[in-house]
Amino acid sequence: MAASDDARASGAAEIPEGNRHDLRHDLSPDAPDTANYADSEGAFGYVHSYETGSRLDGPGVRITLFVSGCPLRCQYCHNPDTWHFKDGVRVSAEQVITRLRHFAPALRAMGGGLTISGGEALVQVAFTGRILRAAKSMGLHTAIETSGYLGARVTDDYLQQLDLVILDIKSGDAETYRCVTRQELEPTLRFARRLAELNKPVWVRFTLVPGFTDEETNVEQLAKFVAPLKNVEWVEVLPFHQLGAFKWKALSLDYQLAETPPASPELVARVLGQFRDSGCRAR
Numbered sequence: 001m002a003a004s005d006d007a008r009a010s011g012a013a014e015i016p017e018g019n020r021h022d023l024r025h026d027l028s029p030d031a032p033d034t035a036n037y038a039d040s041e042g043a044f045g046y047v048h049s050y051e052t053g054s055r056l057d058g059p060g061v062r063i064t065l066f067v068s069g070c071p072l073r074c075q076y077c078h079n080p081d082t083w084h085f086k087d088g089v090r091v092s093a094e095q096v097i098t099r100l101r102h103f104a105p106a107l108r109a110m111g112g113g114l115t116i117s118g119g120e121a122l123v124q125v126a127f128t129g130r131i132l133r134a135a136k137s138m139g140l141h142t143a144i145e146t147s148g149y150l151g152a153r154v155t156d157d158y159l160q161q162l163d164l165v166i167l168d169i170k171s172g173d174a175e176t177y178r179c180v181t182r183q184e185l186e187p188t189l190r191f192a193r194r195l196a197e198l199n200k201p202v203w204v205r206f207t208l209v210p211g212f213t214d215e216e217t218n219v220e221q222l223a224k225f226v227a228p229l230k231n232v233e234w235v236e237v238l239p240f241h242q243l244g245a246f247k248w249k250a251l252s253l254d255y256q257l258a259e260t261p262p263a264s265p266e267l268v269a270r271v272l273g274q275f276r277d278s279g280c281r282a283r
């Protein structure tokens with residue numbers, strides 16, 4: 001049976017190839033509510049898309065799988081079409097693994113691997129766990145990008161499947177974090193400490209939004225938290241941009257940052273300087 005026949009027989013769609021900036025909307029109107037989802041088996045999951053040839057999401061050339069579902073509501077989110085399962089497509093883990101196997105020799109040759117991003121990789125923890133285990137068995141480097149908010153869901157066995165965690169820490173100050181994400185900062189910090197205890201390689205990502213996350217004290221608090229964590233290989237400062245604005249409009253969401261300018265090179269340099277002065281490797 002061909003992969004597409006398999007997909008039809010199981011009621012799953014084809015895994016959509018695309019781009020993180022593609023808009024996905026209402027592709028699975030009958031999907032379960034993301035907040036109450038119990039992902040016990042992980043044989044099927046909801047995904048936004050996958051990208052080949054990414055150089056942004058870990059070492060080497062990678063496949064990045066964008067899964068659906070996220071408990072945060074970041075005001076600067078570039079991909080609000082990943083928040084709910086209903087906007088993605090339901091695919092089987094087997095389809096994803098079959099596609100990955102096809103690319104595996106090239107990924108190994110280019111020193112790359114698989115990164116699972118989103119959305120939030122840890123909403124569908126059984127689904128992503130299956131895919132990561134399969135990727136490891138193919139000899140691929142594995143990574144997830146996560147806010148860490150759901151880190152308590154993850155077993156040590158899950159973490160053993162990972163070579164790298166890209167941890168988005170949206171703010172150092174708890175009040176700013178609440179304002180940015182509508183959630184609490186502490187679960188992310190707890191996850192970061194656990195990763196440090198396990199000596200798991202981490203890249204911390206911080207999105208720099210002018211007038212929002214750029215307060216010196218906010219950056220300072222994050223830098224002071226990260227600097228002693230010896231497992232953190234890099235702090236990456238991501239300058240805010242407006243590439244996701246059209247998605248907010250298309251989804252009829254209230255976008256508060258419509259007038260916010262991109263982060264200037266001077267602002268990026270100041271923030272990188274703050275991280276470096278605190279002892280972090282930052283880029």
Ligand code: SF4
Binds near residue numbers: 071
């Ligand atoms: S964690 Fe990522 S996907 Fe979720 S709302 Fe924030 S930026 Fe968007």
